[in-house]
Amino acid sequence: MNFKNKVVIVTGAARGLGQEYARQFARRGANVAVNDLRDCSETLAIIEQEGAAGIQAETDVTSAESTREMAQAVLDKFGRIDVLVNNAALYGSLSFVPFDRLDEDEWDATMNVNVKGIWQCCKAVVPAMKEQESGSIVNISSLAATYGMPNGLHYTASKAAVIGATRGLARELGRYSVRVNAVAPNVVNTDATGEVFGDKRDKVVDVTMSQQAIRKPLETEDIVGAVLYLGSDHSKLTTGQTIMVDGGTVFL
Numbered sequence: 001m002n003f004k005n006k007v008v009i010v011t012g013a014a015r016g017l018g019q020e021y022a023r024q025f026a027r028r029g030a031n032v033a034v035n036d037l038r039d040c041s042e043t044l045a046i047i048e049q050e051g052a053a054g055i056q057a058e059t060d061v062t063s064a065e066s067t068r069e070m071a072q073a074v075l076d077k078f079g080r081i082d083v084l085v086n087n088a089a090l091y092g093s094l095s096f097v098p099f100d101r102l103d104e105d106e107w108d109a110t111m112n113v114n115v116k117g118i119w120q121c122c123k124a125v126v127p128a129m130k131e132q133e134s135g136s137i138v139n140i141s142s143l144a145a146t147y148g149m150p151n152g153l154h155y156t157a158s159k160a161a162v163i164g165a166t167r168g169l170a171r172e173l174g175r176y177s178v179r180v181n182a183v184a185p186n187v188v189n190t191d192a193t194g195e196v197f198g199d200k201r202d203k204v205v206d207v208t209m210s211q212q213a214i215r216k217p218l219e220t221e222d223i224v225g226a227v228l229y230l231g232s233d234h235s236k237l238t239t240g241q242t243i244m245v246d247g248g249t250v251f252l
Contacts, residue, residue, distance in 0.1 A: 001232040004029035007078040012088030014038035026052035033074045035059035061117030071124035083231040092195035099153040114158035141184040170240030179239040181230045186246035213248025
């Protein structure tokens with residue numbers, strides 16, 4: 001897949017999956033804008049090592065002003081926006097406990113980042129995509145949304161909302177040739193997963209694999225292909241879909 005002269009925005013790109021998405025788009029010729037509340041200088045260096053142009057911004061995805069500034073910076077630098085990967089989400093810092101023990105502030109923060117953040121980023125970039133009459137939005141959901149993860153209702157509900165938002169946006173934006181799809185991965189071996197499960201990570205991975213048709217652990221690179229496909233022109237008539245990258249745990 002060739003992304004030469006394409007402009008891609010990846011949110012939550014300071015590390016982990018977001019950083020890998022940025023790397024792989026850059027490797028295929030895209031100009032890549034990365035943002036996070038964390039410093040993205042490492043990711044920007046990776047983009048430049050791949051021979052691509054990039055910019056970084058500290059962006060609060062829950063803020064309309066911050067996301068507008070991010071989109072404008074990309075347009076000022078590159079003149080267009082072709083792909084938005086809505087990867088930013090709360091996960092590693094969350095408490096995974098029974099639903100009636102969840103902290104209300106943590107519930108609100110999860111919804112704010114994982115759901116409202118997608119809404120704000122879409123509002124920021126869609127005007128440019130409409131003007132171009134082209135664009136692809138890739139939202140990152142989770143197996144939790146379709147399987148129903150226990151002891152993580154705030155995360156599960158937020159990622160289910162991502163799928164609903166994906167479908168609604170696909171209906172609204174199709175007339176402008178703007179596509180909206182989602183990728184829903186299983187547990188992936190990232191730093192955030194380590195933060196959630198700590199010394200139980202290996203056990204969680206083993207239990208997770210036992211429910212998969214393909215019993216192999218998911219690594220960061222295993223998710224990239226679906227994101228690249230949905231961002232590319234190869235999926236120009238694919239919209240409103242959720243691709244499960246879960247080793248065959250849930251069949252939609």
